Each structure stands twice: as C-alpha cells, then as structure tokens.
Amino acid sequence: MSAATPVWDPVQYLRHAGHRTRPFTDLLARVPEPPGRRPRIADLGCGAGNVTALLAERWPAAHITGYDNSPEMLDRARAEHEGVGLGFAEADARTWTPDEPHGLIVSNATLQWVPGHADRFAGWIAGLAPGGTFAFQVPGNFDAPSHVLMRELAGSARWRDRLSGVLRHQEAVLPPETYLEHLTALGCTTDAWETTYVHLLQGEDPVLDWVKGTGLRPVLTALADDPEARDAFVTEYRAALRSAYPAGPHGTPFPFRRVFAVAVKEA
Ligand SMILES: C[S@@+](CC[C@H](N)C(=O)[O-])C[C@H]1O[C@@H](n2cnc3c(N)ncnc32)[C@H](O)[C@@H]1O
DSSP: OOTTOOOOOHHHHHTTHHHHHHHHHHHHTTOOOOSSSSOEEEEETOTTSHHHHHHHHHOTTSEEEEEESOHHHHHHHHHHHOBTTEEEEEOOTTTOOOSSOEEEEEEESOGGGSTTGGGGHHHHHHTEEEEEEEEEEEEOOTTSHHHHHHHHHHTSTTTHHHHTTTSOOGGGSOOHHHHHHHHHHTTEEEEEEEEEEEEEEOSSSHHHHHHHTTTTHHHHHHTTTOHHHHHHHHHHHHHHHHHHSOOBTTBEEEEEEEEEEEEEEOO
C-alpha cells in the first residue's frame, strides 16, 4: 500500500465542496486569459469534476479535459459534468504530458498526492502554448493537528505494523518560495503565495468528516478489508480530534493552510 493509491469516495469528498472550492476560485482569480480562440485546458486530478466545470463556465469556448487516476472520481465527473467542450479521461499525473500545446494546465488539491511533482513541471511548462499558464493549489497543512494526530496514531504500537508508510508527511508539498524558484527557473513569470483559511464547520465531528474525504483515505483504504480495525482507528482518532478542534458557539473553526502558484510562460 502506498500513500498515492487511496480509493476515493466522491460523495464523502463533496460533502464539504463549498469550503473546498474557495481556494480554487481564489486561484482562478489570478489566472490570465489563455491564449487562442479555443484554447486547450487540462485539469490534472480533476476529482469529481466540480471545479473543472468552473473552468468551462469561465471559458465556454475552450476545449477542456479533466484528468484523474481514480475510476470512482471519473465516473462521478462524467455523470455530472461531461458536455460540449468538457470531457474527462484517465491519466496519471506522475506520467502525463500534454499531447498538444495547452493554454492552461491547472491542478487543484492534487499534487500533494504526486511525490516529486516539481520534477514534472518542466514537461508541463514545455507543453504550454506561448503565453499559457500553469496554475496549482496544494494543501500545506501536514503539520496541522488533523494530520499530526493521524500520523501519531498510525505510528503507535497498536497500528504501526499495518499502517507504516501509508501516510504522507510535510515534504509532500514545498513552500511557496521553492515553487516560485522552480517555475521562475523554467522561464515563467510566477506568482506564489500561501493563505490560511479558517473554515467554520458545522455538525458533529466535522473535522473527522472532512478528512474522511481526503487525508484519511490512505488509512481507510489500508484497513478496508477489516471494518472492525477501521472503526477502531476512526474511534481513537475522533477522540483526539475532538480535543484538538473543540466546537465553538458558531461551529468548529478549522484552520487550513494552502499554497498557490501561477506561472505564465513567455508569450
Ligand atoms: C483532493 S482531490 C481534488 C479533486 C479536484 N481537483 C477538486 O479540487 O475538487 C485529489 C484528486 O487527485 C487525484 N489524484 C491523486 N493522485 C493522482 C495522480 N497520480 N494522477 C491523477 N490524479 C490523481 C485523486 O484521484 C483525486 O480525485
């Protein structure tokens, strides 16, 4: 079992779609017009396709493809969002390269699942049309209590034999200044930044509910064949999260750091 091969659950993932879409719209606000009348646009790690559909709304004349390596996510994306100028295809971001010049390559909340992703940048920038853009957002919260507690529990005596190596660490993503260096060295005019959102979540155990859609997927996948063990892990983890993220009078504040970069190739 590797951290890069969790089984995804689009229904669980979309339960917090409102909060999760905000960083994408903030990213998109910094993306310039892709060059050409009918630019090609790729969304790497498109998931359930809901943010890919926002690309189609903004650039209705574009030819847009959402790529993902999860059959579950692609099924949902096709069922909900496939249409004129907007399609979905299976591809692995570890090996995908553009087959023709793209006006925009975008990736939202995905590259943290792609070890060594900065090594892929050169191929993606080479695949941009002159004046094209590569834009992405990754979570930068691997040292937040939600992830530290998950790793601590997975590494405890009870779980370490079954969960060793399953979870990702802080090095899954780079600081914004390192992304800026990489992309500038590839000849792009680059804007890189970070933001900590404070999502105000509702309901019981909302942080657990959130990570069940993403960060906890590798654990849920590793223990999928043993529901009793999976439930025991979730019960212990839930208790730790309740102390780390107490509910307030208006909901449960959930600080979440994210890292962004927008790199524009010379026209
Ligand atoms: C957190 S979801 C984000 C989905 C979508 N971009 C969004 O913002 O809603 C991460 C997505 O990355 C996909 N993914 C992870 N590793 C991948 C890889 N190596 N190649 C392609 N997709 C990958 C997963 O299948 C999942 O759909």
